Amino acid sequence: MPNSYRSILFKSPPKFILLPFNARKNGKLSVSLKVTKNRKRKYIKTGLAASPEQWDEEQDRFVSNKKLEPQYKDYNALLSEIEAKAISILRDFEFKKIDWTLNQFEDAFLNHAKKGKINDYFENLITTLKETNHVGNAECYSKTLHILKLFDKKFDSKIFQEIDIKYIKAFDVFLQKRDCAGNTRKYYFKALRAVLNKAIQDKEALESTYPFGKGGFNVAALEEETIKRYLPMDCMENIKSTIMENPILEFTRRLFLFSYYCYGISFIDMALLTKKNIIRYNGGDYIVYKRNKTKEAKKVKAIQIKITPEIQSHLDWFAQNAILIEEYLVPIISRSGYQGEQLYNHIRSRFGRNNKNLKKLAKQLNITELTLTSYVSRHTMAMTLQDNQVPREIISQILGHNDLSTTNTYLD
Known part of the structure; x- marks a missing residue:
């Protein structure tokens, strides 16, 4: 959303900035959402980081330059979705005539973000499947969740946006190192893809980082010809x-x-x-x-x-x-x-x-x-x-x- 248009909607519209402190080892700064109310500010990290050369302060987005940031389109799309959530919360406050505080905004915004934790969604889905007697599917998703946690020790805290094409490729390398055949890897990726598709349908995950779409990870390519198992x-x-x-x-x-x-x-x-x-x-x-x-x-x-x-x-x-x-x-x-x-x-x-x-x-x-x-x-x-x-x-x-x-x- 252009800055000029946001200014029309709000006196102090939410804005993305690079926090000038706590730089990462690679020198990049945290991309954070700045919300202002009565001259007080609240900064909420987006999980993204950029160097000053990669950042367009006027547009508060990554610069449109693949050489500087190959994934700038995906990152900017994610920022737009985060911004839309923030504006939706502010509009809701306005509609309900709530004289909100920065802490109220943060609570509302982070409750939005909690929905994005993939582990919680996985576990809730498994429970629902068991309760509705879809035990076979529940077993499949349980096995997939188990192998994901072996791959990523911090999977419990991962949000959907972090399950991008880079993450998926790393997971595939992990499975190959465990000597998983193509059909076994396909089994896990089909289950993970199904969970992501359902999460997007339920508005729990965003489409911008979906790793299995056009030009993404090709699950079908993992299939290997099955050895014929018929008797003479x-x-x-x-x-x-x-x-x-x-x-x-x-x-x-x-x-x-x-x-x-x-x-x-x-x-x-x-x-x-x-x-x-x-x-x-x-x-x-x-x-x-x-x-x-x-x-x-x-x-x-x-x-x-x-x-x-x-x-x-x-x-x-x-x-x-x-x-x-x-x-x-x-x-x-x-x-x-x-x-x-x-x-x-x-x-x-x-x-x-x-x-x-x-x-x-x-x-x-x-x-x-x-x-x-x-x-x-x-x-x-x-x-x-x-x-x-x-x-x-x-x-x-x-x-x-x-x-x-x-x-x-x-x-x-």
Whole structure:
């Protein structure tokens, strides 16, 4: 906002200055907001610093010279947003006819600033997600917050404006030094980007320092091609035809096959299936469900799986040979009354145990081509559909993917 226009609005408009004391080691001075009332002044630091050569006193902004300050546009945009907040507070005082003091202004202004602490926003978001049973997302954000705190010991005090492109690049270097693969780094950056996007929507963060926009940090470029995790058909036939004498391994084998016949249904979605998910339609019975991973996304469609003789035979076996809790179709959940985070953690525990048992099953069946996990059933079904000439677009719909690029990582 031009100085002349601010002067029309206020007798003593807020102004940015370089504080002439407490210079930094590099000689730069703190850029501070000066507020004047009744010839008394209050100085509030912006977190920015400049040398006298980088500062335009007339415009109270950084000089428009990339050689002197490469980020002058971003810094000036930030100063304009800070100035707008200050003027908004003063207008509010005027509207409410408050004969404000400098301390009142500072309190109002700093309460604005408190909203900008990214750690507080992260923690509040995680709590909300847990309370609304979005435990998977809460877990993702918790892991991301943990790794950010390992990277930055002062993360608790960081404000959103400090999470700029320079900060993001430094975080990426930190992850690489920890031998994090591209897909792992992508996992963390997608979560951080989602938090920043939501904070901007909630007016808690500013767009001027957003690091993932046009010309910013490219999260998609981190993606690495996933190693194909499908079984050769002879190994799959071996699993289908070999009944295990060990009851735990037989149970594990049937869980794997049930997932496979249900078009690679994930372990958590399989665990949460109840009798309510069985729908009578067009003379047949169908399992109808929404993926736990994407159920809250806009316009997500339910997945419909016709209950074939193979699926029904496994449902019958589970009912006859295992204890089914409450209305669940598959004996994964073994405690009644669990909900929210407790239920999620219980399923994750069973998931880990199941993968250990799958390794034992693979050893018994002499499957050495890959590590047998619950994900392998999903990848193998995708390849089976492709071998049966099912178009990739249809395979993508069957698997419940939002876009074809995800499906392509499953297929040759």
